Amino acid sequence: MSEFRRDPFLGRWTIVAEGRSARPNEYTGPPPPAGAPADCPFCEGHESRTPPEVAAVRRSGSAPNGPGWTARAIPNRFPTVTPAPTAPAVVSTPTLEREPALGIHEVIVEDPRHGTDLPYLPADQHRTLFRFFRERMRAAIATAGVTNALLFENRGPESGGTLPHPHAQLVATHRIPSRLEEERRAFRTGPTDSPGTCRLENVVGSEIRAGERVVAHEGGFTAFAPFASEFPYEVWIVPDRHAASFADATDVEVDGLATLLPQVLRALDRVRSHPSYNWFVHGDRAPAEGARGFHWHVEVVPRIVRPDGYELGSGVSVNPVRPEIAAAELRTAMAAVATSAGQQP
Ligand SMILES: [Zn+2]
Numbered sequence: 001m002s003e004f005r006r007d008p009f010l011g012r013w014t015i016v017a018e019g020r021s022a023r024p025n026e027y028t029g030p031p032p033p034a035g036a037p038a039d040c041p042f043c044e045g046h047e048s049r050t051p052p053e054v055a056a057v058r059r060s061g062s063a064p065n066g067p068g069w070t071a072r073a074i075p076n077r078f079p080t081v082t083p084a085p086t087a088p089a090v091v092s093t094p095t096l097e098r099e100p101a102l103g104i105h106e107v108i109v110e111d112p113r114h115g116t117d118l119p120y121l122p123a124d125q126h127r128t129l130f131r132f133f134r135e136r137m138r139a140a141i142a143t144a145g146v147t148n149a150l151l152f153e154n155r156g157p158e159s160g161g162t163l164p165h166p167h168a169q170l171v172a173t174h175r176i177p178s179r180l181e182e183e184r185r186a187f188r189t190g191p192t193d194s195p196g197t198c199r200l201e202n203v204v205g206s207e208i209r210a211g212e213r214v215v216a217h218e219g220g221f222t223a224f225a226p227f228a229s230e231f232p233y234e235v236w237i238v239p240d241r242h243a244a245s246f247a248d249a250t251d252v253e254v255d256g257l258a259t260l261l262p263q264v265l266r267a268l269d270r271v272r273s274h275p276s277y278n279w280f281v282h283g284d285r286a287p288a289e290g291a292r293g294f295h296w297h298v299e300v301v302p303r304i305v306r307p308d309g310y311e312l313g314s315g316v317s318v319n320p321v322r323p324e325i326a327a328a329e330l331r332t333a334m335a336a337v338a339t340s341a342g343q344q345p
């Protein structure tokens with residue numbers, strides 16, 4: 001039986017429709033090709049094919065824009081937003097609003113080698129990389145005119161990504177994106193169980209008590225399949241400590257995420273044989289303003305099914321996998337992949 005579920009945090013409705021899970025057009029793909037295409041701009045030794053690097057994690061003695069790095073941030077050659085201040089002026093009318101989409105669009109190459117994959121990098125490289133992610137996030141939100149920054153990764157052909165060499169991206173703009181605005185509103189309104197507890201902590205607390213949708217609760221984070229998950233095997237990873245932005249994360253918290261997120265991604269690979277996915281970090285640039293302010297978190301969205309006409313037309317997602325079943329499968333897989341960092345499948 002299909003079931004309407006209302007997300008207790010955001011208030012939006014999803015349909016859980018298990019009968020649709022056997023549809024034949026589910027996408028599961030093979031691992032990315034291991035060989036390095038001669039023209040990949042993100043491979044070590046090809047640094048001249050990208051714009052000059054903004055920052056990098058480098059072995060001592062290596063020069064910028066040459067080999068010797070383990071992670072490298074570069075401007076996106078095909079940016080979603082225009083680097084200021086080169087955009088021409090535009091004119092709005094009272095009914096047709098427009099403005100230059102100015103901002104930062106960085107690529108963060110996660111490994112110098114082609115054919116590697118974030119979840120399977122060695123644990124010490126995860127820790128270094130996630131601290132570099134935090135450094136780039138801090139730099140982005142400290143930029144004049146920027147009000148928000150979204151760190152994200154596309155993996156696989158169904159993810160919207162175009163280059164298989166492992167990389168994350170960061171887009172920072174002045175205008176708050178709709179999803180973040182929706183979450184901001186959710187934090188400011190609605191009930192909480194107890195004073196001093198934010199809406200998301202409230203949801204996480206009841207998920208931990210219920211248990212059936214929890215994927216992991218360790219290292220200062222809770223990973224769970226949201227009650228009204230929009231996507232099959234969707235997972236949210238929420239830090240225990242209330243803070244507005246990933247930029248505010250402590251070293252211990254960054255290390256916790258650097259362990260847990262790759263483990264969740266390996267579990268997902270095990271359960272769904274290497275699906276395409278996106279993960280992104282939601283947060284707010286403003287300093288934490290108590291229980292009504294933003295609580296940063298990571299959302300993992302497997303791209304196993306494509307939205308159909310009903311979903312686009314209604315704005316209601318149809319999820320063919322019950323979140324309780326997704327969580328149970330991922331929990332079992334988590335144990336199996338707990339120690340597999342550094343082991344490329
Ligand atoms: Zn490459």
Ligand SMILES: [Zn+2]
Pocket residue numbers: 197198199200201241242243291294295
């Ligand atoms: Zn909170």
